Amino acid sequence: MSETPETAYQVLARKYRPETFVDLVGQEAMVRTLKNAFEADRIAQAFMMTGIRGTGKTTTARIIAKGMNCIGPDGAGKPTTEPCGQCEHCTAIMEGRHVDVMEMDAASNTGVANIREIIDSVHYRAASARYKVYIIDEVHMLSTGAFNALLKTLEEPPAHVKFIFATTEIRKVPVTVLSRCQRFDLRRIEPEVMIALMQKIAGAENAQIADDALALIARAAEGSARDATSLLDQAISHGAGETSADQVRAMLGLADRGRVLDLIDMVLRGDAAGALTELSSQYADGADPMAVIRDLAEITHWVSVVKITPEAAEDPTVSPDERARGLAMAENLPMRVLTRLWQMLLKSLDEVAAAPNAMMAAEMAIIRLTHVADLPSPEELVRKLNNATPPPPPPNGGGGGMAPAQSGGGTTAYASTPAMSGGSSGGATMALAVNADQSLARYPTFEHVIELIRSSRDVKLLVDIETTLKLAAYQPGRIEFVPTDRAPRDMAQRLGAKLQQLTGNRWAVIVVNEGGAETIAEVRDAADNALQAKAANHPLVQAVLAQFPKAKIKSIRTPEQIAAEAVQDALPEVEDEWDPFEDD
Secondary structure, rough: OOOOOOOOOOHHHOOOOOOOOOOOOHHHHHHHHHHHHHHOOOOOEEEEEEEOOOOOOHHHHHHHHHHHHOOOOOOOOOOOOOOOOOOOHHHHHOOOOOOOEEEEEOOOOOOOOHHHHHHHHHHOOOOOOOOOOEEEHHHHHHOOOHHHHHHHHHHHHEEEEEEEEOOOOOHHHHHHHHHEEEEOOOOOOOOOOOOOOHHHHHHHOOOEEEHHHHHHHHHOOOOOEEEEEEEHHHHHHHHEEEOOOOHHHHHHHHHHHHHOOOOOHHHOOOOOHHHHHHHHHHHHHHOOOOHHHHHHHHHHHHHHHHHHOOOHHHOOOOOOHHHHHHHHHHHHOOHHHHOOOOOOOHHHHHHHHOOHHHHHHHHHHHHHHHOOOOOOHHHHHHHHHHHHOOOOOOOOOOOOOOOOEEEEEEEEOOOOOOOOOOOHHHHHHHHHHHHHHHHOOOOOOOHHHHHHHHHHHHHHHHHHHHHHHEEEEOOOOOEEEEOOOOOOOOHHHHHHHHHHHHOOOOOEEEEEEOOOOHHHHHHHHHHHHHHHHHHHHHHHHHHHHOOOOOOOOOOOHHHHHHHHHHHHOOOOOOOOOOOOOOOO
C-alpha cells in the first residue's frame, strides 16, 4: 500500500491562511483594538468573532491563541499580537495539536454533556502554555441548555482560561452570552483589497491570470477571502497557463457583462426578437439562465445607484467599457424605468428558480420586459389626457359619449353612449345605429340585463344591482335608476362599462332622483318579510318575545312546508311484505 507523500498538495485557502495579524487583510479596526489590548495587558476573558463566511473568524481565533501563548524564539516572550511562529506553542497551535488549545465544532457538539466536559476541565491549569484556550466554532448551534450551562463559567472563568467563539449567525446567540464577551464584527473584504490579495497569491504560485479575471473572481466571492482563494485555485487549474476572463466566466457559468449590457439595451428598446436571440446565444455559450437574469438585476441596481451617486461607478471590479456604458445608461434612463425593471426582474428570478425549465421562464421574462419597455409613464399619460381635445357635446335627443344628464331634482346622471356625428357621414352613421339597435334588441327587459351580468360571474356588481338599484325606466341601451343610500358612487360607471364590455355597445346609465321601483332583493324578499310580520303578530310569538326581549325569529316553517317535509321523509309503502314464518 502506497503512503501519502509528505509534500502533498495543499489548497490555496489553507496554504496562504494568515498566521499573524499582519497577514490578515480587511480587518484593520479589529487588529488595532487587539493590539492596544495586548500592549496594555487588557486581554478579555472571552471573545466573540462574527461575520460572513471566509472573513477570518477561526483564523483570528488561532492567531489570538498564538499571541497569548507565544514565548518567542528565546523562550522569554510575553503575550503579543505578533507571534513569532517559531516557538513550540506557535508551531503546535498552527498545526492544531496543542494540548492547551482546544477547538470544538458546536455544530456536532451541541448538548449540555459536551459543555460539561469543558466546565470540568477549566479548573485544571494549562499543561505547558500560559493560557488554556477554548475555541468554539459555529457557537450559535449550541442548544439552549448548553448555553445556560456555560454562563457561570463564562462570567467568572479561572485566570488561566480564555474563550474564543466564532459564529456566522450572531442573532442566534443569547444576549446573556454576548454580554460576557468582547465582540468583533469582521467586515466583508473590499474588492480592491481582495484583488491585491489574489495578485499576491498568484505571484507566489507563479500563475498568470488576467486582471479582469481577478475582478470576476472578486465579484463572485462577495467579500469572502476563502471563497476568493478557492476560486483562484480552481481558475489556475482551469487555465493551465495564463487564465483569461473568458475562461473564468465559463468556469463560473457567468454571462459576458458586455453581452448582458447589450441584452439590457435590447430590452429597453423593446427589441423582443433581438433580446431572445441574444439570450439563446448566451445560453448556447454556457451561461445559466438564472445567472443571466441575476446579472440583469445586478446591472439595473448598479445603474440606479450610479444615477444617484456617480462615484459608485469607480468600482475596481468593473471594466472601463462597462463603466462608460453604465454612466451613459444612468444619464439617459429615468429612475421610474429602472425601478420598474428592477421589480419585474425580482419577480422573474423567482419564476426562473421555480420553473421546471429555466430557459423557458427566462425567455418569457425577457418577452414581458420588452413589451413593457415602450409603455408610456404615468406622467406621459396625464400629459396626453390634458392635451387631448375633448369631444363635442351631443345634440339634444342624441347620444354623445360621457355627457352628464340632468333629471328629477337636478342630480347629475352619468351617460355613456356612442358618439354620433350628424351630417358628414350619414350613411355610415345610420348603418352603425341599425346594427346597434339589432344588437340591443336581444335585451328587451331589465331581467335580460340581470341574466347577462349573472352569466359574466361579476358577483360584486350583481349584488350591488340587486340590493341598491331601484329601476325607474328601461329600454334597450338606456337605464334610469334611483340609488339607495348604500349604493356605491360609481354604480353607473361600472354598470355602463360592464354592459359595453359584454354587448359591444355603449349604454346610457342615468341616475335620477325619483320614480324608482323596489330593488330586486326587496321584491324577492317581500314574501319572506310578509311571513315574518305575520309570525311576529301571532299572540303566542308576542308572548314569547315579551318574556324574552332579546329573542329573534330565525326561521319560519309553514304548515305546507312541514307537510311536504313529512311526505319526503316518509318511508315508501311496501305492497307485499315478506313474512319469515310464512310457509312457502
